[in-house]
Every structure is written in C-alpha cells, then in structure tokens.
Amino acid sequence: MRFSDILGHKREINLLKKGIELNRCASTYLFSGPEGIGKRLVALAFAAALNCEACKDDACTECASCRLIASGTHPNLLLVEPRGGTLKVALVRELKRLLNYRIDRGRRVVIIDGAHLMVRATSNILLKTLEEPPLNTTIILISSRPDTLLPTILSRCQRINFSPLKEEAIKEILHREGYTDPHTADIAQRLSCGSAKRALTIATTGIIEKRRSYASILSIDHVTATGLLHMAEKLSKEEGLEELLESFKILFRDAILWRVEHSEQRLVNTDMLESIRLCPYSQEELLGAYSLVEKTRESILPPSTTNKRLAMEALLVGLKERRWQGFVA
C-alpha cells in the first residue's frame, strides 16, 4: 500500500509526509474521522513508508520490507484490533510485552484500530506507553468516536482529523469494485455521506432499489391500516434494515430541504423527486418524522433486541398518526 494509491485525504497524507521529510514524526498519532473512509489504509501506507528500504516518503511496494508489510507479516508492524466489540486489557498487555523488544531496523509501527472500543482499564494501561513510547516506535490510534476517548489519551497524541471522502473518490472506489452503472454510483455516493464503506454496503445490499419500493413512506396518509401492517411486516424482514431506515431519514431530510429551498441542488434522492415533491407533510411534521425514524433506528441497533416487527409497526403508525411527541426539548 502506497500513499499514492490512496484516493483522497491529500491534506492528511501531506501532513504525514512532511513529518517524515523533516524527521519530525510524532511517536503517537490519533487518526480520527468517520467510519469507512480509509484511516487504516493511510496508517498502513504510513507504516510502509517509514520502513521502505528504497524510498523515503512513500513506499515502493517492491522492496522486501514493503512486501512484508503488504502481506501483514512485517515484524515492525503490530496491528491491534478489537475482539468481540472491545479492546481487552490482555491484548494491550501483550502489546506492551512485545514493545520491550528492540527492533532490528526501520521503525516499529503499532496500529490500534477502534481505539474508542478500549475499556477504561485498557486506556489507562496505555497512558504511560503513549507518553513515552520505546525508541523508534510510532503508535497510531484509529477511532471514529474520538470524543469518547479519555482526555489523558487525547492529550498524548498528535491528532489528525480525516475528512469525509469527496464525491469523485467514492465514485472511483465504486467503479474499482465493479459498480460501473453511473446512476447507481451517483445515488450510492450521495447516500454515503463521504464514507466508502457505506457506499459499498449501499451498492451491495441493493438499498437503492429497496428504498424506492418504500417510497409510499413519504405519503403514508394514503396507505390503509392493513397496508401499514403489511408494510411493517415486510420491512422487518428486510436485510440491512438499519441502512434502510437511514435512507428513510434522508428521504425526509430531502423533503424538508425541498420545502425550504425548492431546488434539487442539495437533494440526495434525486431519483425520487416526484415522491418528495408530492409529500403531504408540513415542514414541522417532517422534522418530527425525521426524529421518529432516527429514534426507531437507534432502538433496533445492536445490542438492543427489540422486536423489529413491533418497532416497524410503531414507526409506521406513528408516522401516519403524527405521533412525534415534543420533538423540541
């Protein structure tokens, strides 16, 4: 993996390269930013660049070191990942043990992916190591929820904030993965909010078509009670329900924006313009609907074990009956 292979993140990569160039690489970094935008790829490329035998500020992909990094077996590369939803103490103790050994050449890079999944004890154990890491070692924490990290951890890291990916980058990634239909790519990119991972999920799970088949959610007043119950049942059996609800939210958001601006420019669901235009809700009601969908989405997220069908019924009936209580405060 080379810096030059990575789409987007020019600013962030530039920061890292400058660090290598001036020999001022920090010993601890925190890569923060939304999920699925390539933070880990950049970290791996950084590790490769630091260890490459041929080039200075990027990897060559050909030398022994680069090949080892690419295959994930380089002794200088330590990758720590959460198991079972958390980063356990034992894992970090093991890491600290490994850090005691001296390295032969190059620079050791420790990548801790999902740093926000560290339990409290894990974070605390890391503190001393983060403050004064062993010689020739760089520790990179990666997190999409940096706000949940301990302030003592944050203060020990140089933080690099990753921006969401730009439109072209996501389209390019979708193209590389074989989603060549420009229309699908366009909608997936708009729905993704700058996250390549989401764009790919959207493209693979067919959310785009499914979402279109539920267009009646925007004019739910015209659906009969039985229709509602059928719809709820069908919804609850959908694969990727969370993502689907997310797309409902965006539908409502579009309907609101349409009311505010009467222009297509900022809309996401450009393929469903007709339904959005005909949506009978007032703006205030739409804001309530948005919150209701969000609340429902949260309620079915793991680890919650809510009965999905009941949740969907409640959602649809709530939308029809405009049952969004006090969405303000």
Added chain:
Amino acid sequence: MSYQVIARKWRPVTFSEVVGQAHVVKTLKNAIASGRLAHAYLFSGPRGVGKTTMARLLAKALNCESGPAPEPCNRCSICKEIGSGYSTDVLEIDGASNTQVDNIRELRESVKYSPGRCRYRIYIIDEVHMLSVSAFNALLKTLEEPPPHVVFIFATTEPHRIPATIHSRCQRFDFRRIPTRVVAEKLKEIADAESIAIEDDALYLMARECEGSLRDAQSMLDQVIAFSGESIRKEDVRDVFGFMDRAVLATLLECIVDRDEAGCLNVVEKINDFGYDLKKLLGELIEYVRDLVVIKVCGDKKIVELPENELGHLKGLSERIETRRADLLFSVLSRGYEELARSSTPRFSLEMTLLRACNLADLKDVSELLRAAREGACATEEGARGKNPHNPVRKAASGTEPPSSSEPEGIEGFKEFVGARDDRVYNVLKDATVELDERGISILTDPDGHVMLEVMKKKRVEELAREYFQRNIRIEVIKKDDLTGERTEKATACGQEAEDIKTKAVRILGAKIIEERSVDDA
C-alpha cells in the same frame, strides 16, 4: 538519534522551569529547605500540567548528591541516573498496569530495604486512580508509617477515585490549568530555542485551544512544525488542525436567529466541503449560544470571555431573540449534539438540528396557548355564571362587543374597594382595563403597571379580590403591548377552538398542567 517530541524534550529538569504551578513549587521547595518532608504526596490535576514532571523533579531534588536541595543540580551521577530512569532507588510504577493487590504486596516487601546509593527510596505511582480497592487497602499501613527512607509520590488525573483513607495519609497538591498567556509564552520560548519563527497569533490560537494543558499545546506545536517547517503563520495552524474561522460560527448563529434556513444549509455545505469536524462545530455553536444567553440575561459582558468584535456581534444578536427562545435553542442544539455523536450521517443530522433550531420561532409557548384558551373560553360559558351576587355576569353575547366594556359595576365596585384600601394598586388599576370572568380577573395594563402589579403587588391584589368577592380569585396581569387589537375578536369568537388548542397542546406535547402562568416577556 531519533526525533523526540517537544513535550518530552522540553520536560522541565529544574523547578524553575515549571510553569503555572507556582503554588506547588513554592511549597515543595520550602519543605525541602526546612526539612519538613511528608512521606507521601498526592499530585492531582488535569492532563498535561506537570504532575509526573513534578514527581520526578522532587525525586531528584531529594536524592541529589548536593542535596536535599531546593533545586536539583542535574550534574551529579544520581540526578543523571534518575533523569534517564535507570535509578534503582527511584521507582516509577505505572499504576494502571499494576493494579492488583499482589503488585502492592511486592512493593511492600521492597519498602523495608534501605536505598542503595540514594538518600531516599522513592516510589512514584502514576495513574494511581486505577489501583484496585484491595490494592489501595494493602497500601494503607505502609503509607501511614513508612520507614524513614521512603517517600511515596502519587500522580493522578482522577483524585475522586482515590479512597479517603489514602487521601488523609497524603499531602495533596492540586495542579492547576495553565493560563493561556503562560502557555503562549512557554511555546514562544520553545520555538525560539528550536529557532522557529512563529507568529504570535498562531501561538495564541494553539494556547487557547489546549484548555490549559501544556502538553496538548506542545503536541500541537510539534504537529505544526512538522507541517510547515521553520516559519509558522496563523493560517498554517488553521490548516493543520482544521480550526474554523470564528466568523463562520457568527454567521451560523445569525442565520438561526433570523430563521434563515437556506443560510444554515449553505454554511453546513461549506463546512462539510472544507472537511471541518461537524461535531466540533456544533459543540462550539452550543458554547456560543450559551454566551448569547448569558449576555441576554445578565447584559454583563465580563462573564463572557470573547474578543471585542464577537461580543459586539453577540450583543446585537441578543436583541433580536427572546430569552425563552435562546434558552430553547440551547436545549435543541444540545440534543442535536448527542444525536450527531451517534449518527452515521453527521451532515444530515446537523442540518436537521439546525432547521429545528430555526423553526423554534414558530413554536407557541404553552402558557400563551393556555391564555388564548382562557380568553376564548369566556365567550361560551357566560350562562354558567351569575350565581354569586358579587360575581357579575358579563353581557358578551354579541360577538362584536369588546369584552372589556361589559358589566362595569362589579369591576368598578372592586376598583373603588381597592381605592379605599391601597392607593398604589388603585393608581394602576384605575387606568387599566380590568375584566372578570369565571376563571379570575385579568388586568390589561401598560408595562409600568405590569411590573408594579405582577412583580410587587400581585399577592396584595389577590388578597383584596378575595376580600371583595368572598372567594379565591386568580389574578392575571397582561402587559398591553403583548396583545394587539385582534385579541378582542379572538376572545369572543373562538372560545371553543381555543379550548381545543389547549387540550391538543396537552395531548401532543404529552404534557401535564402543573402551573398556569402569565407570559411576561414573550
């Protein structure tokens, strides 16, 4: 030699280099000079203000060959050993990794041996808040009466997690956040020594952002140097950390206050394209609203720490927004912040939060609705009244007749009654429009009278009314400019409708009426 970050390279090696903790330095120095050493110290305070540094300095000062000296020499072999962390008599223990009671037992075993080369055996336990309860307890006896050659130094960011029994055996020092100015000066000193040219504005920008933690500021400086080399401008700092121009916040808040929805959306789009952290933006906006509310309520600029031009702007905005709306704005945005933190589509989440904030203006205040309901209700229920001789019936049967002109006797009688009892109240009442219905008396008066009655004399009026009408009567004082001419129509024509609004409000909001109040400044 590999590069060492500024925070480590510039870790103070003498007490005089420590900034912002004069109270700790002075106490420790005097203690060493006068030989009044405690056997256990507890250093607490936020991250990056010098707790670990101070612990190491104290260890050096106590053991220095030319000491115990108020300032370590840093030349003798012992100072050097401690500085490089190889000393066998100064043990720095990571409290977070050694939390078990067994670790403490081991430590207790080693306490009884006298030091090898040094004067004292010093145990520095960093992150001590992570010790288990039994580990703390195992330490108690040793901590109370350690051998004379032992000194314990604990350092932690979370002193509240340490048992009281430990607290009471230690001398506690609370480290303070370092003031912005001091941080900036220290950064300047470092930059000069590293021969880096840096703008003062850039320094202050970092110093402000670090929240009083010198290490945070040093990390930032490191990062900026790594980005832009030897000459640093304000813009570089902005670029590296994605600090947003404060003007964007001002624009955003202005859009919200003016209910400019499209304006809000524009700002969000711009910020999103720029790659700024939306969560941080919302956080800053919430703080900004807080400042707005403070200015609105207190009018005292001194409580708000902002540059002069931003203060002026906020002051201007505060005149365009009512306190209640500003207050609600704060809770809407705070709720949006939580939502944003969990959301996988932060941009849309932020947009909705801002639109909700814009829409606040259209929300009716519950008490206002209730008042409308009360005024309206009077028109429909006139038949029910008139049983009490003192409770005159209002002849408001025809919808066109203004309610204030109906049935003057009862009210006039009341006014005279008041005139005989209380001059000050009467002075207001005689000019005010006073109405009586089955719910109570409503007094429509100018702002001065409003203040007089509502704030100062309400109880008195209630007493007088009770005396005159021989029953409990609710008094409601309405400021004249609250209401326009349409009030009269509304009151008589839409009685039933207004009652509906009230029931609806209760149902939709899931509310319960706890207290009915008049609106004073809406």
